[in-house]
Amino acid sequence: MSDSDTELDLLDVEHVVHAIGDHELKTSPLVTKDANTAVSNSFSQRGLLGTVISVHAKGLPPTTNDPRIYLNLDAPASGLVCGVQGSGKSHTVSCILESSLIGHRQIGTLPAPLGAVVFHFDEENGDRPCEAAYLSQLDGGKGRGVGEVVVLVSPSNLKARKRVYSDLKFVQVEALRIAEADLNATRMLSMMGADNLETMPLYMHSILSILRETGSEGFKYQNFKKRLQGQEFNKAQGAMLQLRIALLDSFLQGKGPDIKSFFKPSRLVIVDVSDPFVEPTTAAILFDICLGLFIEWKSNTGKLIVLDEAHKYLTNSDANRFTRSICSIIRQQRHLAARVVVSTQEPTVVPASVLDLLSWIICHRFSSPGWVKHLKSHVCAEEDIDMTEPSVYDWGHRVMTLRTGEALLYSPASLFASNNDEIDTLCTGYAIIKTRSRLTSDGGGSLLATEALLGPASQSKKVPVTHSIVKATSGRFIPYNSPSTSLARTRKSPADAGIIVGPSYDSDSQIACPRTPTTSRGQSSDLNVNEVAKMPMGPSAPLNDTDEDPTESITTETLSLANSVGISYDMLVRAMNDLASIGFSQPDMVTISIQLTKYEPPVYIRNIKQYLRQAEAAGVIKLSGEGSELTATLDTQFRSQTSTLTAAAPSSGSSSSSAAGPTPPSTCNSSQSNLPPVMAALLVVMEEVATKQKEPILLSVLSSALMKHKDGDFKASGYKRFGDLAQDAHERGIAILAGSTGKRTLQVK
DSSP states (O other): OOHHHHGGGGSOTTOOTTOOOHHHHHTOSEEEHHHHHHTTSOOSSEEEEEEEEEEEOTTSOSSOSSOEEEEEOSSOOOEEEEOOTTSSHHHHHHHHHHHHHOOOGGGEEOSSOOEEEEEEOOSSOTTSOOGGGGGGBBGGGOSBSSSEEEEEEOGGGHHHHHHHTTTOTTEEEEEOOOOGGGOOHHHHHHHTTOOOGGGOOTTHHHHHHHHHHHHTTOOOHHHHHHHHHTSOOOHHHHHHHHHHHHHHHHHHSSSSOOGGGGOOTTEEEEEEOOOTTOOHHHHHHHHHHHHHHHHHSOOSSOEEEEETTGGGTOOSOTTSHHHHHHHHHHHTHHHHTEEEEEEESOGGGSOHHHHTTOSEEEEOOOOOHHHHHHHHTTOOOHHHHOTTOSOTTHHHHHHHTOOTTEEEEEOTTOEEEOTTSSEEEOTTOEEEEEEOOOSBOOOOOOOOGGGGGTOTTSOSOOOOOOOOOOOOTTOEEEEOOOOSSHHHHHSOOOSOOEEEEOEEEOTTOSSEEEOSOEESSSSOOOOOHHHHHTSOOOOSSOOOTTOOOGGGGSOHHHHHHHHHHTSOSHHHHHHHHHHHHTTOSSOBHHHHHHHHTTSSSOOOOSOHHHHHHHHHHTTSEEEESOGGGOEEEEOGGGOOSSOSOOOSOOOTTOOGGGSOOOOOOOOSOOOGGGSOHHHHHHHHHHHHHHTTOSSOEEHHHHHHHHTTSTTOOTTTTTOSSHHHHHHHHHHHTSEEEESOTTSOEEEEO
C-alpha cells in the first residue's frame, strides 16, 4: 500500500449526500416521536415538549403520525421563547424546566437530571414570586414537584421576599451571599461598572491600575479596598465608588452559605434580585457574577440557565458585560455542558450575536411588525428563499394567528420523519406546535374582571360575613368554588369553605338571589358577599322531611377535599343524573369527565380519579373497579328522574321534564347523511385506516389522519379535543371506544 493509499483511511469516501451523521443525531436539539422511533429510540434523555400541529418544510410531510415532540436533554442547546403576555411563553419555559428537573414517565425520560438556575428581576411587581417557583408543588398544591427549589434574594430585601414566597411551602428562601474568595479582577470590573473601555470615566482607569497591580499576587478584596482608599477622587467620583462598594459589601457580609453551595443536579436555584434599591443595570451585574459562579460549578450531568423576562434587564448591546457572558457561554455550550433559555416578551432586546447562535426559537403569538422584521433578519425561512411564493409574509402572519399555547418552532437541526420513512432535519422550514400541560402548579394565570363570579379569589373589596347556622327548607349548600388561577392556588382556603344560603328564586333566571350568606363556623371571613350573590346555585342534597340540615352530615375534612378540587359536587350530581337519563347508570371516568365539559360554563378536572375518590368519601357516589376500568354509581339520595341542578323555580304549567340537561345522543347507527360533517369524515377515515390494519386504531393515529380530510377540523365543529369527538362517536353508537389513557383505541361498530 502506497503512502497515498493510507490517506484514504482518514476520509469518508462512502459518505451519503444529505445523510445525518452520528454527531448530528446525538446533538439534535429537538426530535419528534416518529424520528426517535426511526432511529431505534436513540434519545435516552428526552423531555416531552408538546405536540406537532403542522409542519412547513420541503421534503417533510405536513403532519406527523405521532404528534409528540421532545427536547433532547442529553446534548447542550440554547433557545429563545418569545411572545406577548398571555400567549403561553412562561408556560413553555416551565415545561422545559419540568422536563430538565423532574424524572416522571409522563414527561419523558431523565436518567441524569440537570442543575438549573433562573435569573429573575422585577422592579414593577416586586410583590409577586417568580413563576418558576411554582414548580416546587404539583398542580393543585398536592405534593412536591421539583425536588428542591431555592430562591436567593437580596439580603436587604430578605424579609419582604420571604413574605412573597410564604404561600409556596416547598420553597426555601435564602439571602444571596457571595464569598470573597469567588471575587476576581473580572468580576470587580463588572461591579465597578467598567463595561466599555471607550466610554469609561477617567477615574475608572485608577481602578484598572490597582487591579493590574494585584493581579500578579492574586486578587484579594480587602487589599483592593485599602489601595482604593489611598487614591484621590473628587466628591462625585468618591460617592459613586462608595455606592458600588456598599452594594457589593451587602452581598459579602453576614453569615450563611455562599451561592456555589446551592448548585446541585435536580435542584432549581432562582436568583431573584427584585429589590426597590436595585435597578436593571445593577441586576445585570449581579446576574453576571452569579452566572460565572454557576459555570464554574462542576457538574457530571449538565447545566440549564434560564433568563426569565429578559427584557427587564437585558440590553440589545454587545458592549454589555452580561450580554457578552451569555454569548460566550452559548458559543462554548458543548464544552461547558450548558443550555441557555432566553424568555422575553420583546425579542428585539436579544442582541444579534445571541440570536444568530441559538439552536431553536419558539415564537408564541405576537402582532408587532417590528418583532417579525427583527426575527426574520436572523431566521432563514423557506418563504424568504422562494421568491416565487405570493405570500412572503406568511411566517409573520402565522405567528399573529396562533392561539394560546400554540407556537411557531424554528430549529434547523431538529429531527423529523421524512416522506420516505427516514429522518431529516427541519432545516429552513418551521413547525406549529402546542405545548403540553404541566405537572406542577401554574403561577401565571390571568386575573379577569369576572373572577368575582367564580369565588372568593377576586381582588375586589372584601365585606366581612357574619357566621351562624341558618335552617331554611329552601336552603342550598354551596362548597367553596376555587377557580383554577394562580391567585387561587397561592391563597389558603377561607374559613367559610361551606356556605349555607337561603335563596329566593327569580322565575326568569337560573341564578338564585341569596339572603345574607352564613357558615357553620364562628369566625369572621374576608369572603365577598357580592361574589356569593352571583354564584350559580343548585342542590347537592335535597332537604328531608325532618328539617335536618344536610350540610351537618358533611365534615370539615370533606369540605377541604372539595376545596382542593376546585368545583362543588353539584356538577357531579348533575352529570351523573344526566348520564343515567340516557342509559349510563354506571359511567367510567372518561365519560364523566367529558359530560362535565358539556355544561355552560364547562367544568374541567385535571385529576378525575382523585376527584371521584373524594366524592366517594363524601358519600356522593360509590366506585367500583380499578385503574382505567373505574366506574361510578350515584348514591340513591341524589338520584332523580331529570337533572337536579335547575335552580329556577318552575313556572306554572311547566313540567319537570323541561329541566335543563344534555340532548341524549342517538344510540342507533345513524346514516352518514344525518351525522355532522366531522363525524361522517371520522367514519370515512376509520374505514380507510381499518383496511390497512385489523387491530383497533389508536386515537393519535386517527387524529392525524382526520386532519387531512376536508371536513376533519373537529375543533371548528365544537370539540375541544379529538378525544371528545371519539367519545361522542362512542355515545352515538357508531364506534367503540376502549383502552386506557395513552393507548385509547376507536373501532367501527
